[in-house]
Amino acid sequence: MTNKITFSAYFSLVLVLFATWSGTVICEDDKIDFSRQVLPILSNKCFVCHGPDSEKESELRLDTFSAATQDLGGYKAIDVEHPEKSQLLQRIHDKDDPMPPEDAEKQLNEEERKILSAWVKQGGKYFKHWAYVAPKKTSPKSSSATVGSDVIDGFVRDQLALRSLKLAKPADKETLARRTALTLTGLPPEQNILQTFLKDSSEKAFENFVDKLLTDKKFGEHQARYWLDAVRYGDTHGLHLDNKRGIYPYRDWVVRAFNNNLHFDDFITWQLAGDLLPDPSLEQRVATGFVRMNPSTSEGGAIPAEFQAKNNFDRTENLGTVFLGMSLVCARCHTHKYDPIPQTEYYRLMAFFNSTAESPMDGNKYEYGPVMRAPKNQIEWDKWNELEKEQDSIISAAKSLLSRIRLRDPKKLNAFEKADRTGKLELIAKPLNFFEGHEFVEQAQQLLPKMAAIKKGFTTTLVAKELPKARETKLLHRGEYNQPEGESLKPGIISVAASFPPDAESNRLGLAKWLTSADNPLTSRVLINRVWAQVFGVPLVRTPEDFGLQGEQPTHPELLDWLAVEFRESEWDFKHMLKLMVLSETFQQSSAWRSDVDDPENRLFGRGPRYRLDAEVLRDIALWGSGMMVNELGGEGIKPYQPAGMWLALAHPGSNTKNYVPDKGEKLYRRSLYVYWKRTSPHPMMTLFDAPSRESSCVQRSRSNTSLQSLGLFNETQRIEFSRKFAERLIREQTSDGQRLDQLFTMVACRKPTENEKGVCETLLSEMKKKFVASEKEAVELLSIGDAKRDEKLNPADVAAWTQVVVTLLASDIAILMN
8 A cells, every 4th residue: 555646646636626615516517617627627637648739630639629629530529519429528438448548647537527528518618728818807705895905805705605614813913013024024023113013003003014014125135035036046057067157236136126116017027128128227237137047057068059049948938937827848849738838939939038148158157248247235236326317317418408409410419329328428428529518518527437436346247138130049849959940930929828019029128018918817917826925825826837727726716816907907016915915804814723614725715824934034033033133235145154065065176166165254144035055055054944946946935844954943053153142132131031031032923922931941941051050161162153252241151041042942833933
């Protein structure tokens, strides 16, 4: 006997559960929903042989109505006029020669046969898969609300009402404060903000608390994390030598974009095509690092033509995952067997990236061109942005003058119009130019040296740039770089999603317009589904990387559609959407287990979110509590302690990342967002808690629960270092052990300890004090772990004892769980 369940059996079980979930048992008279009931069965059990990738047009196909009703020589898969003659019906019930064949891995169960039979007898009508139909706003049945968080609650209540259930009771204010702060900033709330909220009894108390968190600079650092997972951000090339790569200004731009609430259509456009915008700013060009995020190599013997193809495969498939929720990998080699993605369309989509001006081999270089110079940190960015605003003002004044006068020298005017921002400023500043005598000329002359001076401190970052002449793109037989077929392909899109905007150019800028078009049914759905997961712990579509026929149905389809449309209608306002979600009663529910609800995965959202926090949040909570966190935005990746030899064990002898040298001083105490990300060997405490390698896109992290995690929480160097500095802080700031315990719990859990928790902690503290009083040497050894110097004014036995209490609390459910 084995407990292993096959995917086929699992999928069949899901379908049965879906029928039960809907409160129905399938009868042939029941109205069948093609998109939600039939299409998943056809996709899972039939399309592998009778789907879009059928090799011959004459073969029986079931992926479209026209193909299924085609006369195949006296018989049809679906005979609309005589349903009982349909080959589909006859074969799925044929005991001697069944379909799927007896040796097929995936077999139909009885419930699925009933669904297919009822569907054929009802006319065998086809409709688009739900994800390829444009989302529309509808109203929940249980509420008259059409705007705001009440709509979210209405849709959730609709699902609960079908089972005669209601939302759970609200969480207490302390729990809600911690939950909301961790959701929005990745850290517990600062004590002054927490106490203001807890003491505020007004109706606007919680909303005011949320608004403060949304404007906190820590917000962007936390939200950027999810995006960097999706775009596979790394500080190294990722293959072979896995050498250093200059790209961190892109990471810092993502943080600023979230903090500034850059609307998401611009967020998408700048990353895909900032360089193609008219007179692009430095930020818009740095944002195109997104296009350059693919792993690369310069391995000896590697074939440039092969990696030209591989680099663009990676970009194309990443775009499919991040923006379309589509797995495009299959279409690289053949027309997709499940989703309506012809192989030709895959290569048309790839053509958007094929003309990016870079060598297919990275040369193992930090400056893997094209590159540009950009600020090293947020301080430099702030200074540069002020100068760029002044630059834009000067150029605007010059343009305004030109629109009012007739210029005698058309060559100079033409040169001015063609120049980029810097070129325009230089032309304005030149003596004896056609702007002579105007105030902005002198301003330009003063500004240029200021800009030149700050640029001297800039670093380099990888950016996108188009070749003057496009590379030829052809379909590759079976995805083989050296087997091109057919005519050259122009850039194009996945047509099942939406048509290409008629006014858009056939370049990356046009691609961005297509993605953000109101006609595109996928982008806003896919993105808002992941935002929901950031807030509630799990997405509405439990397969966020796959909205296709092999993916799961949304648990709340009307809610998903309403959110997708609201996202777009709010002008892609990310903070607005987050605020709607956290202000909902659904988010504010108690997360306590409900014995009256048979819903272990919380698919009904009938209780608040409860899950283990991500690796970065676990480290940051301890660092924040210690008082050592360096609140500096941006900068080169930092290297905390890690076991010796990890990089060396996996590195090529010629790699410049084979030797790991931990940082010293303030760099050790920066947020985890800034941890240096070597793709072939990420930091072990990150991977221990399920952080991805960033070698490929990750839009949903796994959450494991292992004994090794507990050992890491108790024994890893920085965990102990942060805990002992946290302990020193408690001893310095409070005069009694009771007050210290209250402060510890209030900082970590936003509440005071229960009587039981207090008793356990006091017992542990007492035992540890006895131990370290008896052996001051052990206390000093414990307080010597990590680079931070201990406060020698404090009693080592007291600090060591409190260190054990702190490290224990930080390793407990109280600290490591969202609840």
